[in-house]
Amino acid sequence: MLYINCPHCGMRSQNEFSYGGDASVKRPELNKEISDKEWDDFVYNRKSLRGKHLELWQHISGCRQWIKVERDTATHEIFKTFKADEEVA
Amino acid sequence: MTQAFRIDNGGLVDREKKLSFKFNGKTYFGYQGDTLASALLANGVHLVGRSFKYHRPRGFFGAGVDEPYAVVQLYRNGETEPNVKATEQELFEGLEAKSVNCWPSVNFDIGAINNFLRIFLPAGFYYKTFMWPKSFWYRIYEPFIRKAAGLGVASTKHDKERYEHKYEYCDLLIAGSGPSGLASAYAAAKNGAKVILAEDKPRFGGSLLTSDVNIGNQSGKDWAEGIIAELKTMPNVVVKNRSQIFGYYDHNMLVMSEKVSDHLPSTKKYHPNKRLWYIRAKEVLISSGSIERPIVFGNNDTPGVMLSSAAKEYLKVYGVLVGRKPLVFTNNDSGYETAIEFKKHGVDPIVLDSRKNPESEIIDEAKNLGINIKNSYVVVAAQGYKKVKSADIANISEDKKQLGKIENIQCDCICVSGFWTPTIHLASQSGNKTKFKEEIDAFVPGQSKQNEITLGAANGVFSLEETLKTSFTAGSELSKKITKNDYKIAIPNVVEKKSSQHDKFWCVPLPKGKNYKRFLDFQNDVAVSDVEIALREGYRSIEHVKRYTTLGMATDQGKTSNLNGLQLVSEIENKVVPAVGHTTFRPPYTPVSIGAIVGREVGKHSKPTRKSPMHLWHEKNNAVFVDAGVWLRPRYYRRGNENLFEGSKREAKNVRTNVGVCDVTTLGKIDIKGPDAAELLNRVYTNAWLKLPVGKARYGVMLREDGIVMDDGTTTRISENHYHMTTTTAQAANVLSHLEYYLQLVWPELNVNVVSTTEQWAGAAIAGPKSRDLLQKLFPNSDVSNEGLPFMGYMEGDLFGVKARIYRISFSGELAYEVNVESDYGNFMWEKIIEAGEEFNIQPYGTEALSTLRIEMGHVAGSELDGRTIPFDNALEGLVSKKKDFIGKRSLQRSAFIAEDRQRIVGVVPLDKQTSIPEGSHLVKDDKAPLPNPKLGHISASCWSVEYDNPFSLAILKDGKNMIGQKLFAMSPLKNKVIPVEIVSSHYVDPKGERVRS
């Protein structure tokens, strides 16, 4: 079970969180004309990386904040966690 | 029965406390402090079971967790447990155990015929033989295998025992209380670190309990006792015996199973049987020691053949002689230690040493005691069927290929030592890449991956002096990093005997003309010949050899067989052992009771049960409940002998003719506040929200980004910047997360707060033509007329002094209202509604009537919003704004979503107006078409229309828009039904929606 540092609450076990997928995906702006391909990339296409991956988790049984977690998908090592509005360095 | 093999003095058992127990129906006696194994051996019982495949007689091979085959069925306090190791089960008064794998009895076992048929049961036997014909599998092969195999029988009764889970955090977790565990725990504890020290056995001390050493002028055992006693007084230390750490998971999370009550005749009141600890440790010190490995020779599975370390443990810890004529067969000095113990207790052992001229202090001591030692000698085969009677021994050439003349000598046990295998399971589970250590012919931990370090024998260090030094240092250093304390420990003096180099010899060649079975894996009956077959048939990867032969599988996990198996593969393949590699070690290290894993999450504790504030009233009024997610909701209120069909029909009809009341507390409710609340709703819902006036409700549909409908519900504008959103019961949690996601990550600029208020409000839906009259009676001071409170209107009211919210919304399609009060007043509200409604013939209605009412009206619910439909499919495209953008809108342009013949909701009526259509039935054009019959759609929900008194269903049908009036067939192969049907509008009742506005 992973041990995740919620930037709001501190170290918490994985079972307090729910997974939210790739955090690098940016939703296209509202009311903007975009191609089918751009939209498909946003909705469906994910890289499914092996290695360092920036992903979203929600501290669902805690502060309910969405956070960003930099994790190695192969080793489960967590390098850093960020608040939702924090710049990822 | 006398304990004929118990020595007069010695051992750590309590001879004042005599215990009686039963094995295979026969009564024996042992002492407090015995294991079932030591007590049986004290009584001269060596035959405990039959082996897995060949049903050969099996005895005791080890003295603890290393035991591969002394597995019994245990009976305790009216319960039974399979797969219990006799070497681990502590004796208690009244214990009962039985052998497994034998029928009708351990002494006469019919399955042993397999032993004579063994030529037909080689490696891969099951794979090869039971493959064909396929039809034989379920009828013949599987029942046969199930009956023949297995290590006991699981109880089918409800388990009365209680199991607990515990979460714990510590600085240092130490696995094993041998010399390295004690030293590191002590050093860390002195530095003030929070330490957990876990020992799987009842007694602390590990190898110190049986080895002849001195630490700081005391015996090793006394030193261990002193350390443990001091650790127990320290508030920062938790010391646990009978506790096995069996798994090492991510981020330094380890799981430990503590046997709280297994050693007692029955579990004490309020105590659990076992406790499962989830431990998150900053540092992990693995001091799990090592397990002696066997030397492979003919018939080496005969009862009476056992590890020399086990024989020593039975003698030193339990005061039990495993034989009176022992033969010790060794390739290193450990065998001599066992021989010396025998000699000290007046028994004359013979030592066979495969080495030519070994010299060491231990060997000198054995010689001085006058022990008969034969160098360059090996056991070729054990003789005797149910017990060792003699051994065939021979001189062996220096290259270990040639045997001299076979001699037969009398003996009653063979104590074998093939050197030591470090227990690296935990380190390997942590992700540590193990490495092969030539000097000890075994794998040891390599580069750490997590915060773990392996010490002492588990790390391949067999010198006590070095073990203590490294362990004290490791405990100090690791704890210093955490606590910043630096307590200086004087490392005690150690007196131990120096050992000589072991012999890299592990398998005795077969003598000419003999084909003795030479077992590698005792639990799974895997012999040398089986591995040879696997390799001959082309299996190369050690993982494949393992699966084909079952070597190192099952509960034993190769504790004693692993390395000898690798040696054999490396020899045949002409590769070095590290090139062969070892199989993956997976948790659990030892079997863990399912009960311990489940913990308290059984019965009603397996998930929470949510009840509305009106639940007791429902119960008192004969509600029949149904699970709605984790909620319990009334399905119908039974009157007399009514069944579900009759009761729900009555309730639905009463709503259509008079007035009904339904508990809708379970609906998800989200409070939305902030100046940008309307903007958020406008982006989340498909329809327009910016112009909704205060005091008005609106129905909305929300999509996922892929265009699929996520949920629907009404949202009401309570005041300028305050909205009340409702969601379906099932989607409440997902919708809240969905809103939080967009507010926190996508549009953080929106100034809005959302919070769940599901549990803050109790809700009652009042529906039916007489609902307004009832509402007026409940709120005499409010204007609830059609003008005062029009359809989709909202007002606050005073319910006999309780503040209430009144929404004029309808799910049933009738004139209807929903009244909310604070949860604590829910029952008060309900009783007032029932009381006031009496004159209007009010009846409460449950979810079944609620379904009927909404299906007739063509209102969609979870069975249509099933994660596969878009607004069009649900005839909700009128709610999709063409002007504004919203979540998922772009996806609605996908070609499949705008196809001419897109699926759409329709109504379905059976032609005979009698036969109910099973939900899930497929709609097809031709009921006689060959399979697979092309499916045009499926029935999503069915009811008995109370309006027309015939069955009515909703369906999602391909090109549904143009199918009205068509005749199709509803087919349910599950219910074996084919029903001719007509497609009609989904709005079966009141298609213009006049009633809700009346």
Ligand SMILES: [Zn+2]
């Ligand atoms: Zn948090």
